[in-house]
Amino acid sequence: MKKLGLDATDIRILSAVQQHGQLSKTRLAELVNLSPTPCWARLDRLKAAGYIRGYHAELALERIIDFTQVVVTASLGSHRKAEFARFEDYIMKLDEVTDCIATGGGMDYVMKVATPNLAAFQAIMDDMLAAELEIDRYMTYIATRQIKTSRPNLAKLIASSGK
Numbered sequence: 570m571k572k573l574g575l576d577a578t579d580i581r582i583l584s585a586v587q588q589h590g591q592l593s594k595t596r597l598a599e600l601v602n603l604s605p606t607p608c609w610a611r612l613d614r615l616k617a618a619g620y621i622r623g624y625h626a627e628l629a630l631e632r633i634i635d636f637t638q639v640v641v642t643a644s645l646g647s648h649r650k651a652e653f654a655r656f657e658d659y660i661m662k663l664d665e666v667t668d669c670i671a672t673g674g675g676m677d678y679v680m681k682v683a684t685p686n687l688a689a690f691q692a693i694m695d696d697m698l699a700a701e702l703e704i705d706r707y708m709t710y711i712a713t714r715q716i717k718t719s720r721p722n723l724a725k726l727i728a729s730s731g732k
Contacts, residue, residue, distance in 0.1 A: 575620075575727075578603060582611055583620060584723045591624045630683075631715075638683050638712040639690050642676040646705035653677075656702045665693055676708075687711075 575583075581601040585592065592600070598608040615621055630636065645652055653671070660669050660680065668681040684690040690709075698704060 579611060579615060580724055580727060582608065582615060586612070586621060586624075587720055587723060590626070627718075634685070636683055636685055637687050637690055638681060638715075639687075640710040640712060641678075641680045641682055641694075641707055642710075643678045643680070643707040644676050644705050645703045647703045648677075652703045656704075659697070659700060659702055663693065665690075681712075 578601060582597065582603075585597055585600040589596075589600070594605045594609045597612065598605040601608060603611075643656075645656060656678070657669075657671075660666050660678075663682075665682050665684050666680050667683050668679075670679050671677060672679055682690055682693065684693065694707070694709075
């Protein structure tokens with residue numbers, strides 16, 4: 570995808586949307602200090618260019634249901650492209666896996682898994698091992714409480730990158 574040149578106003582719009590989600594035309598314009606019509610036109614341009622993937626609500630899941638969250642690191646025994654693709658395709662189909670990143674170094678993947686209980690988590694791991702995904706080893710870490718969850722501060726990240 571061709572990179573769109575982003576100016577300070579675009580960054581303010583993206584930061585406001587990241588922090589507040591969907592906003593009215595008027596409220597977004599107020600937050601970024603721009604009149605509503607050009608602000609909305611810029612937002613439409615940013616959406617069309619693929620800078621905004623979607624809007625989501627952050628739920629207080631712990632207030633809704635008791636659940637178990639586990640962080641899993643996994644290393645594959647083979648590092649061929651086909652094995653990575655097979656593992657990633659499998660993970661994409663699991664609703665319980667809420668986050669998965671590929672990493673360099675000692676482990677190939679770090680995942681967050683949310684299940685109703687530990688037994689349900691173990692059943693998922695048993696199924697993954699039975700699916701012959703070339704998992705060589707994995708480590709599990711039971712989350713006991715959420716300390717912080719956030720998105721990167723876009724303006725600060727860009728400022729630190731020297732752009």
